[in-house]
Amino acid sequence: MRLDPFYLIVDSAAWIERVVPLGVKLVQLRIKDMPEGALRDEIRRARTVCAGAGCQMIVNDYWRIAIEEGCDFVHLGQEDLAEADLGAIRAAGLKLGLSTHDEAELQTALAASPDYIALGPVYPTILKQMKWAPQGLNKLSDWRHRVGTLPLVAIGGLTVDRLDGVFSHGADSAAVVTDISLNPSPEDRTRQWIEKTAKRRGDPA
Ligand SMILES: Cc1ncc(COP(=O)(O)OP(=O)(O)O)c(N)n1
Numbered sequence: 001m002r003l004d005p006f007y008l009i010v011d012s013a014a015w016i017e018r019v020v021p022l023g024v025k026l027v028q029l030r031i032k033d034m035p036e037g038a039l040r041d042e043i044r045r046a047r048t049v050c051a052g053a054g055c056q057m058i059v060n061d062y063w064r065i066a067i068e069e070g071c072d073f074v075h076l077g078q079e080d081l082a083e084a085d086l087g088a089i090r091a092a093g094l095k096l097g098l099s100t101h102d103e104a105e106l107q108t109a110l111a112a113s114p115d116y117i118a119l120g121p122v123y124p125t126i127l128k129q130m131k132w133a134p135q136g137l138n139k140l141s142d143w144r145h146r147v148g149t150l151p152l153v154a155i156g157g158l159t160v161d162r163l164d165g166v167f168s169h170g171a172d173s174a175a176v177v178t179d180i181s182l183n184p185s186p187e188d189r190t191r192q193w194i195e196k197t198a199k200r201r202g203d204p205a
Pocket residue numbers: 028030060061075076077078080097098099118119120128153155175
Protein backbone atom coordinates (compact mmCIF):
# COMPACT_ATOMS: atom_id res chain seq x y z
CA MET A 1 0.00 0.00 0.00
CA ARG A 2 1.22 3.51 -0.82
CA LEU A 3 0.30 6.58 1.22
CA ASP A 4 0.15 10.06 -0.21
CA PRO A 5 3.13 12.09 1.09
CA PHE A 6 0.79 14.83 2.38
CA TYR A 7 -1.44 13.57 5.19
CA LEU A 8 -3.83 16.25 6.41
CA ILE A 9 -5.65 15.88 9.74
CA VAL A 10 -8.80 17.92 10.39
CA ASP A 11 -11.56 17.97 12.97
CA SER A 12 -14.70 18.47 10.90
CA ALA A 13 -16.44 17.73 7.63
CA ALA A 14 -16.49 21.49 7.02
CA TRP A 15 -12.67 21.48 6.89
CA ILE A 16 -12.77 18.59 4.47
CA GLU A 17 -15.23 20.46 2.25
CA ARG A 18 -12.91 23.47 2.39
CA VAL A 19 -9.55 21.91 1.60
CA VAL A 20 -10.00 18.52 -0.06
CA PRO A 21 -11.20 20.09 -3.34
CA LEU A 22 -7.80 21.85 -3.54
CA GLY A 23 -6.18 18.49 -4.25
CA VAL A 24 -5.65 16.81 -0.87
CA LYS A 25 -5.46 13.03 -1.40
CA LEU A 26 -5.12 11.73 2.16
CA VAL A 27 -7.10 13.11 5.09
CA GLN A 28 -7.86 12.00 8.63
CA LEU A 29 -11.09 12.99 10.32
CA ARG A 30 -10.03 13.45 13.95
CA ILE A 31 -13.04 14.47 16.01
CA LYS A 32 -13.04 14.50 19.79
CA ASP A 33 -16.01 14.76 22.14
CA MET A 34 -19.01 14.75 19.84
CA PRO A 35 -22.33 12.96 20.35
CA GLU A 36 -22.56 9.82 18.23
CA GLY A 37 -25.34 11.01 15.94
CA ALA A 38 -23.47 14.19 15.04
CA LEU A 39 -20.27 12.22 14.60
CA ARG A 40 -21.95 9.89 12.13
CA ASP A 41 -23.26 12.89 10.20
CA GLU A 42 -19.74 14.33 10.04
CA ILE A 43 -18.32 11.04 8.81
CA ARG A 44 -20.97 10.72 6.10
CA ARG A 45 -20.50 14.31 4.89
CA ALA A 46 -16.73 13.93 4.87
CA ARG A 47 -16.88 10.59 3.08
CA THR A 48 -19.07 12.00 0.30
CA VAL A 49 -16.58 14.79 -0.39
CA CYS A 50 -13.58 12.46 -0.25
CA ALA A 51 -15.19 9.88 -2.54
CA GLY A 52 -15.93 12.59 -5.11
CA ALA A 53 -12.37 13.92 -4.94
CA GLY A 54 -10.47 10.63 -5.01
CA CYS A 55 -9.19 11.35 -1.51
CA GLN A 56 -8.47 8.54 0.97
CA MET A 57 -10.29 9.27 4.24
CA ILE A 58 -9.06 7.81 7.52
CA VAL A 59 -11.29 7.87 10.61
CA ASN A 60 -9.49 8.47 13.88
CA ASP A 61 -10.42 6.51 17.03
CA TYR A 62 -13.99 5.44 16.19
CA TRP A 63 -13.35 2.07 14.58
CA ARG A 64 -16.82 0.65 15.35
CA ILE A 65 -18.60 3.59 13.77
CA ALA A 66 -16.16 3.53 10.85
CA ILE A 67 -17.13 -0.09 10.18
CA GLU A 68 -20.84 0.63 10.50
CA GLU A 69 -20.58 3.63 8.19
CA GLY A 70 -18.74 1.66 5.53
CA CYS A 71 -15.42 3.49 5.83
CA ASP A 72 -12.26 1.73 4.74
CA PHE A 73 -9.40 3.05 6.90
CA VAL A 74 -8.99 3.81 10.61
CA HIS A 75 -6.20 5.27 12.71
CA LEU A 76 -5.75 4.09 16.30
CA GLY A 77 -3.43 5.11 19.11
CA GLN A 78 -2.11 2.58 21.59
CA GLU A 79 -4.95 3.08 24.09
CA ASP A 80 -7.45 2.80 21.24
CA LEU A 81 -5.72 -0.36 20.02
CA ALA A 82 -5.86 -1.98 23.47
CA GLU A 83 -9.65 -1.76 23.39
CA ALA A 84 -10.23 -2.42 19.72
CA ASP A 85 -11.40 -5.65 18.11
CA LEU A 86 -8.73 -6.12 15.46
CA GLY A 87 -10.53 -9.16 14.09
CA ALA A 88 -13.66 -7.11 13.49
CA ILE A 89 -11.67 -4.32 11.83
CA ARG A 90 -9.95 -6.77 9.51
CA ALA A 91 -13.08 -8.81 8.85
CA ALA A 92 -14.77 -5.61 7.68
CA GLY A 93 -11.86 -5.03 5.30
CA LEU A 94 -10.62 -1.83 6.91
CA LYS A 95 -7.01 -0.75 6.69
CA LEU A 96 -5.34 0.24 9.93
CA GLY A 97 -2.79 2.90 10.87
CA LEU A 98 -1.19 2.89 14.33
CA SER A 99 0.56 5.53 16.47
CA THR A 100 3.90 4.80 18.09
CA HIS A 101 6.06 6.86 20.43
CA ASP A 102 8.62 4.46 21.84
CA GLU A 103 10.15 1.03 21.41
CA ALA A 104 7.49 -0.85 23.38
CA GLU A 105 4.70 0.80 21.39
CA LEU A 106 6.47 -0.06 18.16
CA GLN A 107 6.60 -3.75 19.11
CA THR A 108 2.92 -3.69 20.07
CA ALA A 109 2.04 -1.96 16.81
CA LEU A 110 4.07 -4.30 14.60
CA ALA A 111 2.43 -7.30 16.27
CA ALA A 112 -0.93 -5.97 15.07
CA SER A 113 0.22 -6.04 11.39
CA PRO A 114 -0.89 -2.51 10.58
CA ASP A 115 -0.98 -0.87 7.15
CA TYR A 116 1.19 2.00 8.35
CA ILE A 117 3.07 3.10 11.45
CA ALA A 118 3.16 6.70 12.64
CA LEU A 119 5.97 8.12 14.77
CA GLY A 120 5.51 11.29 16.75
CA PRO A 121 5.89 13.91 17.89
CA VAL A 122 8.86 14.47 15.58
CA TYR A 123 8.90 18.17 16.58
CA PRO A 124 7.12 19.95 19.45
CA THR A 125 3.39 20.14 18.88
CA ILE A 126 0.94 22.72 20.21
CA LEU A 127 -2.13 20.63 19.35
CA LYS A 128 -2.17 18.51 22.48
CA GLN A 129 -0.19 17.77 25.61
CA MET A 130 2.12 14.82 25.09
CA LYS A 131 4.23 12.91 27.56
CA TRP A 132 6.94 12.30 24.96
CA ALA A 133 9.72 14.73 24.21
CA PRO A 134 10.14 15.55 20.53
CA GLN A 135 11.56 12.46 18.87
CA GLY A 136 13.82 14.18 16.35
CA LEU A 137 14.85 13.16 12.86
CA ASN A 138 17.33 10.45 13.89
CA LYS A 139 14.55 8.52 15.61
CA LEU A 140 12.63 8.69 12.36
CA SER A 141 15.59 7.11 10.52
CA ASP A 142 15.71 4.42 13.20
CA TRP A 143 11.97 3.72 12.76
CA ARG A 144 12.49 3.60 8.98
CA HIS A 145 14.83 0.64 9.42
CA ARG A 146 12.67 -1.05 12.03
CA VAL A 147 9.41 -0.94 10.09
CA GLY A 148 10.95 -2.32 6.91
CA THR A 149 8.66 -1.83 3.94
CA LEU A 150 5.65 -0.68 5.98
CA PRO A 151 4.67 2.91 5.19
CA LEU A 152 6.00 5.32 7.83
CA VAL A 153 4.13 8.49 8.79
CA ALA A 154 5.85 11.38 10.56
CA ILE A 155 3.67 13.58 12.79
CA GLY A 156 4.08 16.43 15.24
CA GLY A 157 5.09 20.03 14.62
CA LEU A 158 5.49 19.56 10.89
CA THR A 159 5.61 22.55 8.58
CA VAL A 160 6.35 23.03 4.89
CA ASP A 161 9.94 23.95 5.80
CA ARG A 162 10.40 20.69 7.73
CA LEU A 163 9.26 18.39 4.92
CA ASP A 164 12.64 17.86 3.26
CA GLY A 165 14.04 16.73 6.62
CA VAL A 166 11.34 14.19 7.42
CA PHE A 167 11.40 12.71 3.92
CA SER A 168 15.20 12.48 3.82
CA HIS A 169 15.04 10.65 7.17
CA GLY A 170 12.71 7.99 5.85
CA ALA A 171 9.12 9.17 6.24
CA ASP A 172 6.77 8.18 3.44
CA SER A 173 4.08 10.61 4.51
CA ALA A 174 3.96 13.76 6.65
CA ALA A 175 0.90 14.37 8.82
CA VAL A 176 -0.11 17.89 9.81
CA VAL A 177 -2.74 19.77 11.78
CA THR A 178 -1.89 23.27 12.97
CA ASP A 179 0.53 24.37 10.25
CA ILE A 180 -2.61 24.41 8.12
CA SER A 181 -5.55 24.89 10.52
CA LEU A 182 -3.98 27.88 12.32
CA ASN A 183 -2.48 29.45 9.21
CA PRO A 184 -3.97 32.84 8.28
CA SER A 185 -4.76 31.27 4.89
CA PRO A 186 -5.32 27.52 5.27
CA GLU A 187 -6.07 27.27 1.54
CA ASP A 188 -2.75 28.87 0.52
CA ARG A 189 -0.87 26.76 3.04
CA THR A 190 -2.60 23.60 1.76
CA ARG A 191 -1.52 24.49 -1.78
CA GLN A 192 2.06 24.91 -0.53
CA TRP A 193 1.98 21.44 1.04
CA ILE A 194 0.59 19.96 -2.17
CA GLU A 195 3.24 21.73 -4.24
CA LYS A 196 6.09 20.75 -1.91
CA THR A 197 5.05 17.08 -2.01
CA ALA A 198 4.19 16.98 -5.74
CA LYS A 199 7.32 15.12 -6.87
CA ARG A 200 6.86 12.42 -4.24
CA ARG A 201 3.22 12.07 -5.26
CA GLY A 202 4.32 11.60 -8.85
CA ASP A 203 2.46 14.66 -10.11
CA PRO A 204 3.52 15.71 -13.61
CA ALA A 205 6.10 18.56 -13.54
C1 LIG B 1 -1.21 9.89 11.66
C2 LIG B 1 -1.49 9.98 13.12
N1 LIG B 1 -0.52 9.71 13.99
C3 LIG B 1 -0.76 9.76 15.31
C4 LIG B 1 -2.01 10.11 15.77
C5 LIG B 1 -2.30 10.14 17.25
O1 LIG B 1 -3.21 9.10 17.61
P1 LIG B 1 -3.52 8.89 19.17
O2 LIG B 1 -2.24 8.60 19.86
O3 LIG B 1 -4.61 7.91 19.30
O4 LIG B 1 -4.04 10.30 19.65
P2 LIG B 1 -5.36 11.07 19.15
O5 LIG B 1 -5.08 11.62 17.78
O6 LIG B 1 -6.50 10.12 19.12
O7 LIG B 1 -5.50 12.16 20.15
C6 LIG B 1 -3.00 10.40 14.83
N2 LIG B 1 -4.24 10.75 15.20
N3 LIG B 1 -2.73 10.32 13.52
